[in-house]
Amino acid sequence: MSAPRLEIHLERLHHNARTLVERLAHKGIAVTGVSKATLGLAEIVRTWVAAGVGSIGESRIETIEALGRSGMAVPMLLIRSPMLSQVERVVAHAAISCNSEVRVLEALAATAAHQGLRHGVLLMVELGDLREGILPVDLEQVVRRTLALPNLLLMGIGTNLGCQHGIAPDAINMAELSRLTTALERRFTLRLPWCSGGNSANLPWLAAGGDPGRINHLRLGEALLLGREPLGRTTIPGLYTDAITLVAEVIEAKAKPSQAWGDRRHTSFSTASPDARAGPQPCADAPAVQRALLALGEQDVDPAGLTPPAGVSIRGASSDHLVVESTGRPLQVGDEQRYQLSYSALLRAMTSPFVSRRFVTGPCGRPQGS
Ligand SMILES: *Cc1c(COP(=O)(O)O)cnc(C)c1O
DSSP states (O other): OOSSEEEEEHHHHHHHHHHHHHHHHTTTOEEEEEOGGGTSOHHHHHHHHHTTOOEEEESOHHHHHHHHHTTOOSOEEEOSOOOGGGHHHHHHHOSEEEEOOHHHHHHHHHHHHHHTOOEEEEEEBOOSSOSSOBOHHHHHHHHHHHHHSTTEEEEEEEOOOSSSSOOOOOHHHHHHHHHHHHHHHHHHTOOOSEEEEESGGGHHHHHTTOOOTTOOEEEESHHHHHSBOTTTOOBOTTOOSOSEEEEEEEEEEEEEESSOBSOOOOOTTOOSOOOTTOBSSOOTTSOEEEEEEEEOOTTTSOGGGEEOOTTEEEEEEOSSEEEEEEOSSOOOTTOEEEEEEOHHHHHHHHHOTTOEEEEEOSOOOOOTTO
């Protein structure tokens, strides 16, 4: 079988989606499944929809178009602000987009009028993480402008925390989003369908008993795919963290000295200064260790986001090689090894043309968190 490959267990993904959709439904919260880390892989999106996910969020219009071509009928939400250069495509293919710029709203409205369509807009509010969002003081003015524009449907407001500065959703910023929703509804005498509280980083706050207030919508990616929340990297109870794993193949396995030798400088991928510990000759008292190379590198995955199997530790990586040391049974050329992935490792593996995908079905086993 070809390696490296992502093994994607669709039943486990179904379980993760179903579990979260049900848990959140109890709190009155609907889920948009964010598939960007999988490049909108149709099999995964279909699995989520079958599990009760009501809409799909994607950061790139190209992916939304591809999902449309593959016959996906659920509403598509563009979760990154549209580029002005792509508004025609956004209006034609995305039901809703996240927005924070009046200039873009105006272009969307003009295009929607031209195409004879209505385009939904979710206005993003800046609540401290300093990525996208309208400052709360400017929100009323932007809403007034949005309501005056033709062919736009104001879906509500939302926020995104955790992604830039790791700011956690908490009682204060979440209550602020609820308060803003209610204030806008009063000010403009309307009802906003969505109060979109955030992403997977909102789950710890909710699990700890946080009051959703007006929040009735979340956009979830990592939690559905990897069963983890991003802020503390903890497992979400009852979910699979191994629904998607990476399999790589050993191409060299030898006992080698544990320390490098020669004049030591930077490597192509080093970030810290080289330490001068390398001696001129192989160090006589450095014990030999079982070292192996896997055919996997920076071009395939974010090596810092890999969790190796038991008894194996990662010593480094370059474009095409992952260097590991193992204790216990020596690895052999041709062996396959299975690694767990962080979100960034998953994103890169899905993006690499060298990593294939294999869908696995069959019994799920028990989720780690249960
Ligand atoms: C990526 C993204 C999400 C999903 O984030 P996860 O941490 O994967 O749940 C939600 N909203 C926006 C705006 C995003 O960019």
